[in-house]
Every structure is written in structure tokens, then in C-alpha cells.
Amino acid sequence: MLKVAVIGAGRIGQIHAGNIAAHPQCQLVKVTDVYAPAATALAEKLGAQVATLDEILGDASIDLVAICSATDTHADLIEAAARAKKAIFCEKPVDLSLERVRRCLATVREHNVPLMVGFNRRFDPSMAQLRESLRAGEIGATEIVTISSRDPGAPSPEYVKTSGGLFRDMTIHDFDMARWLLDEEPVSVFASAAALVDEKIGAAGDVDTAVVTLTCASGKMAVITNSRRASYGYDQRIEVHGSEGMLAVVNHPETSLVKSVATGVIAQKPMHFFLQRYGDAYRNELAAFIDQLSKGTAIAPGGEDGLQALLLADAALESLKTGKPVAPGAL
Amino acid sequence: MLKVAVIGAGRIGQIHAGNIAAHPQCQLVKVTDVYAPAATALAEKLGAQVATLDEILGDASIDLVAICSATDTHADLIEAAARAKKAIFCEKPVDLSLERVRRCLATVREHNVPLMVGFNRRFDPSMAQLRESLRAGEIGATEIVTISSRDPGAPSPEYVKTSGGLFRDMTIHDFDMARWLLDEEPVSVFASAAALVDEKIGAAGDVDTAVVTLTCASGKMAVITNSRRASYGYDQRIEVHGSEGMLAVVNHPETSLVKSVATGVIAQKPMHFFLQRYGDAYRNELAAFIDQLSKGTAIAPGGEDGLQALLLADAALESLKTGKPVAPGAL
Amino acid sequence: MLKVAVIGAGRIGQIHAGNIAAHPQCQLVKVTDVYAPAATALAEKLGAQVATLDEILGDASIDLVAICSATDTHADLIEAAARAKKAIFCEKPVDLSLERVRRCLATVREHNVPLMVGFNRRFDPSMAQLRESLRAGEIGATEIVTISSRDPGAPSPEYVKTSGGLFRDMTIHDFDMARWLLDEEPVSVFASAAALVDEKIGAAGDVDTAVVTLTCASGKMAVITNSRRASYGYDQRIEVHGSEGMLAVVNHPETSLVKSVATGVIAQKPMHFFLQRYGDAYRNELAAFIDQLSKGTAIAPGGEDGLQALLLADAALESLKTGKPVAPGAL
Amino acid sequence: MLKVAVIGAGRIGQIHAGNIAAHPQCQLVKVTDVYAPAATALAEKLGAQVATLDEILGDASIDLVAICSATDTHADLIEAAARAKKAIFCEKPVDLSLERVRRCLATVREHNVPLMVGFNRRFDPSMAQLRESLRAGEIGATEIVTISSRDPGAPSPEYVKTSGGLFRDMTIHDFDMARWLLDEEPVSVFASAAALVDEKIGAAGDVDTAVVTLTCASGKMAVITNSRRASYGYDQRIEVHGSEGMLAVVNHPETSLVKSVATGVIAQKPMHFFLQRYGDAYRNELAAFIDQLSKGTAIAPGGEDGLQALLLADAALESLKTGKPVAPGAL
Secondary structure, X not given: OEEEEEEOOOHXXXXXXXXXXXXXXXXXXXXXXXXXXXXXXHHHHHOOEEOOHHHHXXXXXXXXXXXXXXXXXXXXXXXXXXXXXXXXXXXXXXXXXXXXXXXXXXXXXXXXOOEEEEOHHHHOHHHHHHHHHHHOOOOOOEEEEEEEEEOOOOOXXXXXXXXXXXXXXXXXXXHHHHHHHHOOOEXXXXXXXXXXXXXXHHHOOOOOEEEEEEEEOOOOEEEEEEEOOOOOOOEEEEEEEEOOEEEEEOOOEOOOEEEEEOOEEEEOOEOOOHHHHOHXXXXXXXXXXXXXXXHOOOOOOOHHHHHHHHHHHHHHHHHHHHOOOEOXXXX | OEEEEEEOOOHHXXXXXXXXXXXXXXXXXXXEOOOHHHHHHHHHHHOOEEOOHHHHHXXXXXXXXXXXXXXXXXXXXXXXXXXXXXXXXXXXXXXXXXXXXXXXXXXXXXXXXXXXEEOHHHHOHHHHHHHHHHHOOOOOOEEEEEEEEEOOOOOOHHHHHHOOXXXXXXXXXXXXXXXXXXXXXXEEEXXXXXXXXXXXXXXXXXXXXXXXXXXXXXXXXXXXXXXXXOOOOOEEXXXXXXXXXXXXXXXXXXXXXXXXXXXEEEEOOEOOOHHHHOHHHHHHHHHHHHHHHHHOOOOXXXXXXXXXXXXXXXXXHHHHHHOOOEOOOOO | OEEEEEEOOXXXXXXXXXXXXXXXXXXXXXXXXXXXXXXHHHHHHHOOEEOOHHHHHXXXXXXXXXXXXXXXXXXXXXXXXXXXXXXXXXXXXXXXXHHHHHHHHHHHHHHOOOEEEEOHHHHOHHHHHHHHHHHOOOOOOEEEEEEEEEOOOOOOHHHHHHOOOHHHHHHHHHHHHHHHHHOOOEEEEEEEEEOOOOHHHHHOOOOOEEEEEEEEOOOOEEEEEEEOOOOOOOEEEXXXXXXXXXXXXXXXXXXXXXXXXXXXEEEOOEOOOHHHHOHHHHHHHHHHHHHHHHHOOXXXXXXXXXXXXXXXXHHHHHHXXXXXXXXOOOO | OEEEEEEOOOHHHHHHHHHHHHOOOEEEEEEEOOOHHHHHHHHHHHOOEEOOHXXXXXXXXXXXXXXXXXXXXXXXHHHHHHHOOOEEEEEOOOOOOHHHHHHHHHHHHHHOOOEEEEOHHHHOHHHXXXXXXXXXXXXXXXXXXXXXXXXXXXXXXXXXXXXXXXXXXXXXXXXXXXXXXXXXXXXXXXXXXXXXXXXXXXXXXXXXXEEEEEEXXXXXXXXXEEEOOOOOOOEEEEEEEEOOEEEEEOOOEOOOEEEEEOOEEEEOOEOOOHHHHOHHHHHHHHHHHHHXXXXXXXXXXXXXHHHHHXXXXXXXXXXXXXXXXXXXXXX
């Protein structure tokens, strides 16, 4: 039985805490949050204790910490947990700064603790089956990966200012999926983007609509289309074109009701909320980490996956600034 | 090159005439209609001659006649054409009276001429592929055939009065499909029906909404659901449940455009008009008849198929009257 | 906080116990099972106590019992719980005998305790939305309800012998759905059925493949097609044809992956297992019961719903024996 | 009645000739081909005369010529027909050389004759409805156009050598669709491409797999993914993401049969052959040209549309060579 503490009791912390409590090999023992009532409510609901960060890190009986706090605390908390010899699950991203990520991962390596970075989409049953099918050669060799990833609605310009920008905040998930499905590191990134959804996002120096092309040395390509606003729900589709066929993950409708009337045959919209669409993914993500820990196998996605995705995001940003394709930096 | 004449230049006559003119082994030579301007227009458009019925039947160079006139003329025309030794294509039904159909088919047998009855749905590419898949054993043994057959809009009560009623006019197509797919004659027919669409149809002594169950001696079953009005288009679906799977023919949308908006994911309605939905079927039906004639193989669907479908329709009517399942009459 | 005990720790008991433990207004306090290790395992996992049936019924602090034991114990347990003044959730059916169900419900009425019968499909989000859409008039007046309900694989002939037969064991869910969607009690039931899947089921006096037609006084109809074996998964579809359109609940694929290859465009099969397909339904069912209890509104589906569905099942059985449509008995 | 001559009696010439013969306002009078037997066969089948090119151009009674000959003859034939004062339909492309296209269009302008260039996809009913929906504002403002355009199988390396390359030969259709749907000329083209399908195509100096991004001054974008080989049929999809929704044209299956078996729910592949997929488009294209001629409205797509698409193709080629985004040349 692994003893687990959760750092951060907000929306995503609640999801992870619930999954930890329900996992047969985990016991949720402690919860902390800078906002005490959130920690208290979550701890009570799941039969855990409220604690301070120091009490968690100082408690030798705790095996694993799940970092679900604000993005700008991630790197510090990973380092602190590494020094305390905990296994670490951290929500993406490790940090918005490449340099900070590199330093943080060095600390993790130094203390030799397992670290999983929360690229949850890899654990969505449909996405996971897509990759298994690819690896099993069901469509031959991969040639073009097409990712349509569009949020149901745009964030506030305030959020945008601290988000690191579209590529580091939102596309980063798609960069991870592209790498995972291409099975080869892109050597070139070209981004075309604009603020078409909300001019305030443009005024804040960011974009909200983008097309990004990734090219590999072998000639394999990936193309990502992003929008901060899809009026019809959370649009999350991936398609892989291979030498012997095509694999596609389509959207998940809210229900399976279909209405045929004079205006058409109307199916339900895609699920609107990422916690609903990826509920299974969060559950499976935790289970995979526990499974990797118990088997002693390599942790995936690990810190370097976080870094690689950030390198692609930074290359996309540079491409957007220069108007040219950019080679992503090295690890 | 077969020389062909078309009797009846109305809506369906125009369809068949156009297909005849376009068929590489046919030449449309004569057209007749009780309404002269219709015959003239059709003949001019397709480069054929206007003629009287007697001129057609008396012209020894004509190999084949296509009877596309009013239902109550079919049996007489078939007999006349049989006596004139023509190959005969006749739109369904042969007649609304069993006795008249039997007499007519006897005449056809006596003169030993080929007769195809226009159950066009057998020649729809999707329906034909369904049957091929069944015969190839792709879903093992047939167990339940489910036919959803619904017209886009109800006919006038006037039409209903002379139509022979829902079962003989509309369901007869479905009875033919059920026989064709069951590959075994039903031994029992049970009908439940009402006038839910238009009470004037009920006042005219007919029904407009029905569920009919057919049972075979082997235990195989078919169920037909009919409505005279499907607000969302012409609903034409068939599903066969077998021991190793299911085969289904789904509706054909008007176009392949799909709109995703705040109210849902909206595909196009099924094609509205039977001439549009079954355009390929009419073309293939003629081609199949020509092919059967040239190969000298049995004509299918032939006169006895018309009779069998009518026997099922009459049994359904009797079931509706008596409230009990009814065994269909013998050929 | 409602204190809840679960009677029966088998497959379905585990589902309900888990949902009870996770419900914010419930506390799972006791678990019992005739097979002690099952009770122990379930109680440990969810932090409840193992208890005897008497300890549960004698514990005045327990508000609600969930009866998840074998079918032939349901009626006795409902009566005992009613005498102990507990709110009762009982898995369907109340009993296989009409007379026993009537007596049991009389006891419930006498003690005036709330009873919900586990017709879980009403709480499936898609099915619930279907009914809401019907009630909101989205397709006008209901005319034909078509239910395709097919299990992934046939049960053993041994199970069949004690099951009460196809209609009471499996179709009973569909009878409930038909009543619920027709919003009018059927006045006639006609069943056609055979043992096509497994002749041993026939030898055991049961059928495994059926088409059942229900007719209402208003002319509305429902048709149910059942099979004990759908090689392609758990087939659970409902379609309602109305005066202004059609509503359909389609199957839920196992994942949203679609493969396009030389042999076709291959989507995933429907979910195979009823606990997977109806996982949300079980959760929502409990939540609805808690909600009805807290609001003091009528319990639905209640004991009389269980009785009405059984009346339809018995009428179907009688129809099958006599070969004629049968009017279902009165409450 | 327009008198029409067809130049070129090959595969595409046969299609256009058949549509011309069937059009109520056209009469197909003459056919020519450098390979005499092809002209003879086509003329006989459709009741036209075989003629030389000079006889066609010298026949003052001929109103319209349809140029369906080899690509390298298009520009010369357009010019000759323009001088002969014929209305001209010409299959795409006008020529592979920008300079030649410009000269040719100058001649057309000089003689002031109508010219339609055969971008048939604009006339596909689904594509046309997509554009109508866009113009009607059904999804608000256009933001991202995504075109998936993949041939069923790769051409021979010999064909590739004379084709002008992927962008001028195949993508040119997609460039036209992108322009037509964006409703704004792209200002930047970025292409990423490789020979992944057949290394002989690479050895011939061409590519067979590509991702091309088009950017407009307003920020609107289009992305095209091409492959010379889609094992699952002819993949022709377009999707437009707008401020208030998404419109998509999906593939057309060969038939509407769907098979559910133990390996999945298998729909038919997309239609394999472009003449089948775009049969309606060719018919509508001719009808639109006749309609534009009779109304005297501007011809669309006209010669300048052919030129603009070629400018995009050349920019894509330049982008591929330089590894940078390229601004397309001016008209």
C-alpha cells in the first residue's frame, strides 16, 4: 500500500485525490493547499488529514506526492520532493522556462527519484489504443499525424498573460501527443498563428488560433490545429495516416442520443469539459504510474518528455516571431 | 441490340425510359401514353417515336416492353404483351387482386415470355451487397430481419382509397425484401396498425402506421415498421441479425456535409425522394433484366415474387381485421 | 447523511456499494452476504462493517437497504426491510411470480416505506435524455417505439432454467423501457420467438430470440427485438418515431478509435459488458433514489413498475404459448 | 440549344461528352481525338460526328468547345478556340508554366470569350453546400480551413515526371478549394513534404506526401494534407472551423452497408475512384457553365482562378526548395 499526499486541492487536485483514494494499492494520507478550506474539504471527503507542506515532505512514511498546485510552484516542489526522496507525480508543465526545467530535472536525477509528468492524454483509452495499433503495425508506417485540438471557450486575457502563451499552455499537450505518435523527434517546427478569437488575447501578446507543422528527419510530419474556442464543445481529435491505412480518434459525444428532424440528423456535441472527456485518462494515468513504480520500469511520460514538449513549444514561438521554420533546441 | 417500348410516360416511365436509352444494349424505339403530350415530350427528349399501344404490340421488331402505366392497367397489359410475345418489365404490383394476379401469371406462363416485376430495392447497391454478404455467410445464419420503411409524407386520402391500402401499396416492397433476405417463406403474419398520421386515412378505411411480424417455420423472424410520414426524409433501413454478427443498410444523407454548432452535430437528412434514393436501383434493375434475358437465366424478381408479396400483404390485412396472426395463402 | 447497508456482495452488489460509498449524502455502514468472504472483501475495501442480515434490519440507525442478493430472496427481503421501516432499493425483479409480487407490494404499502426497483436503464444519461426530449415534444407525438436489446452472449442452460425465461429475465427491462417511453399502458402483447442461439435453451423450455409487439389503445406501438447473443457486443438501442421526427439512442463503442484500411472503415464494437455500458446508469439510479427520498417525491420506478413489467412478460409468455395476442393482466 | 464539340475522347472527355449529350440545353455535335478509334467510339455512342480539330474550330455553328485533351495541349487549344470565338470549357490546368498561362489568358481576354477551368470540386453538392453555409454565416467567421486530400494509389514514376509535380498536379485542386473557402488570397505558403510512398517518385524529383499551410493577411489559415496513396480509398475531406462552429464534408462510402462483427463495426470504404466520387460534380460543373453563359454572369472558376491556384502551387514548390514560407506571385 503506497501512502500518498496531494499538494494542491483545486480542481485538478480533487480529481487526482479521488483517483488516489479509489486506487486499490494507494492510501491518500495527507492533503495540503495554500488555501486551507480547500484542503480541509478535500481531506474530509476522502478520509485524509490536512497537513502543511513541511509535514508532508518530512513524513518518511509517505511514498508519493502528487503536485497539483499552481504552475509557478511546480519546479520548486519537484525539487523539494526529490530531496525528500518521494516518488513524484507532477501536473504539466514542469515550468515555463527551459532553463528552470533543466535545473529541476538535474535535481531529480541527482536524487534518483521517479517523476511522472501529467500528460494525461496518453492514458485516454482511445488514444492509448491508437498508439498500440500503430505499434502493432495495423496501418503500416506512420506518415502524417493530424491533431485537431480546440478548447470549448477562450480563457480570460488575465489568464493568458501568466499562461506562458498558447504553445506552452495548450499546444504543449499536442506536442507531447505528436512526439508520442511520431515515435521520432521533430527536427523542424513551423507555426502560423493569430488572435482571431479575442483581440484582447492579441493585445496581451498571445495568439488563440494556430496551425503548427512538425517535420522529422525521416520525412514523417505532424500538423496541429488549435483554437481557444470551439463553439461545439471540446474538440479533441487525432488522425494518423500510414502506409497501409488511417487511424483516427474521434470526439466523444455528451450522450448517444441522435435526433432526426426536418432540420437534419442531430447528434450530441462533443463533451464540453476536459475533466469529463479525460476522466478515464486521469484514472489510468495514476494507475500507470503506480504500475511503473511497482514494476520498477522507466517512468513515462517523465521529466524529459516534459522538456521535449517545451522545446517544441519554444521553437513554435520562435517560428511565429521569425516567420521561419525553427529547429527545436537539444535536451 | 434490344428494341424496347415504354408504356406510360409519367414519373416512373420517364425514369425507365431514360435508363433504357442509356443502356448500351438497348434502343428505346417507341413510347405511348394515354396522355399524348407526355408521350411526345418523352419521345422527343430521348429520340424515340410516339406510338399507340397497338402499334407497339403489333411491331414484331420490338423485343421488350416496359409497363409503367397506372396500376389497374398492369394485368391487362402484361397479358396483351405476353400474347404479343414480348419480354415484359412491369412496375409493381401486377394487380391488387390475388385472383387477377393468378390469372395474369397463368397467361404469362402459357405464352412462355420472360416477366420481371419492379421490386427495385433488390437492385439498390447497398441492399444487393447486404444480400451478397448474407449469402456469403458473413454473419452466419440469419435470425431477425428488421425493416424500417417510412415515406417522407403521407399521400392524399384520395390516393389512399384506390391504393389497395398500406400493405398492398407500400409494405409490399418490404414484404418482398423480407422474403428475399429471409430466404424462406413466412408461415405467419401478424399486423398491428393504426391511422396516426392522418385521420382521413383512417376514415378512408386504411392505416398509415404499422408494425408487421413475419415468422418462418425455422424460427427466423422479420419485423417491418412502416409510417406514411417521416418528417426527416425517406427512411429506408434494413438490419439483419445473424448468428455471427449484424448487417445493416443505413440511410443515405442528402449530402455529406456535417455542421457542428452549439446545438449539436448536425448531419444532413436522408434523401427525401424515392427517385433520388433509388436512382441507382432503377438503373441496375433494368441492367439485371437485360443480363438475365441475354443469359437466359431465370427472371428474378418474377411474377411469382409479385404474387408472394401480395399473399403476405393480404395476410397482414386479414391479421389486422381479425386481431390474430394469419398464415399467408398458397401460390 | 443516510446510513446504508448492502445485502448481497456479488457483482451487482459491489457496483451499488461502490456508488453508495462515493455518494456525498450516503455512508455505507454494513454489508452482508451468505458467502462471508465476499462480504468481508467488499466491507474492507469500502471501510464498512460485515454484519448479519438481522444485525442490519435490527439496526435502527440504518436508513436504507440495497437488496442485491439472488432473485428468489428479493420478495422476502423487501418484506423484512419494510417491516423494519427501511427505505428499500431492490434489484429487479421483485419476484418471478405475479402473486408473490402482489403480496410483497401490499406489505410495502402497509408499512408505507419507499421502494425503488432497479430498472437502471431509465437512468442512463442517453435514455434519460431521450425521454426528456419526448416529453418536451421535440418529435411531436410518439407513434412507434423500437427497442433492440441483445446480450453479448447466451447464458448457460442451467441459468436459463431458474431465470423465469427470456421475457421475465431479459425482456423485462425492455418492457419497462417501452412503458416508460410510450407513456401509456399497452393493451395487447404479441410475441414471436424461438431458440435459435442454443438448442439446449429450447430443450430447457425457453427461447433465446424474440420479437414482441405491444399495442396501446391510442394506436401507439412498441416493438422489441431480443437475442441472447450479439457477437458484436451488448446491443442496446432504442428508437422512437414521432409525428415530427425520430429520436434514437445508439450503441456506445468501446473506444472512439476508427480504423480505415483496405477492408473498410472499422469502428469499435459496442461495449461488451452491461456493467460498463450502464455504469453511469447505476450511479445515477442511486442518486435519483436519494434525491427522491430527500424531496419526498414519489419513488420511480417503484414496485408497481416492477409489477407492470412482469404483467407484460407474462402476457408475452401466454402469447407465445397460444400463438395469439394477449391482453396483459391488471395490477 | 448550344452546339458543343468535345476535344479529347479519353476518360475525362467521355464523362464531359456524356454530360453534354444529356444536358437539355446542349447538343453534342462533334468529337475529335488524336487517337481516331476513341473519337469514333464516343461519337457513335452519343450520336455525334467525328471531326478534325480544324473542322470543329472552323464550324461557325459550334458555340462551345470542351477541351479534354492532354495537359500540354490545353493552352494552345484555348487560344485557338478563343480566336475561333467559341465559349471554352477546359480541364485543369491551363498549363504548368505561369508564363504560358498568362499569355494564354491574355489571348482569351483579347478575344473576349468565356472560359471555365475545370475545378470540378466546387460543384460537388456537398462542397457547394459547405460554401453556401459559410456565406450564409452558419458558423460565423472562417478561421481555419483543413483539407485532407489523398489519392487511392500512387501514379507511376513516369507519370510523375511529366505531371508538373505533386503541387501543380494534385494539390492544385486543394489550392483552389482553399482560396474558394477562405474567400481571401493567401499571402504566405509553407510546404513540408517528402517521398514516403514510393522512393522512385523521390528519385524523379517529386514528393508524394505533403503538408501545406496557407496564411492570409487577416490571420485566417488553411492547411492541406496530401498523400498519393490512401489504402482505404479516395480520401476527400474538408473542414472549416469558424467563430461559431465547424462545417465538414466527410467521405462518401461505396455503399451504405455496415457490418457489426466480432472484429468491429465495419462501414464501407470511401469511394475509390474520382470519377465515381465526383460524378455529380462533373454534371453540375457543366450545368453551371451553361447557366452562367445563358445569364451572362461572370464565369467561375475562370482563367484567373486557374492562374491563382498555379501561383500557390509554385509558391509551395519554392517553399519546399528553400525551407521557408513564400509569398505567392501576383497575377
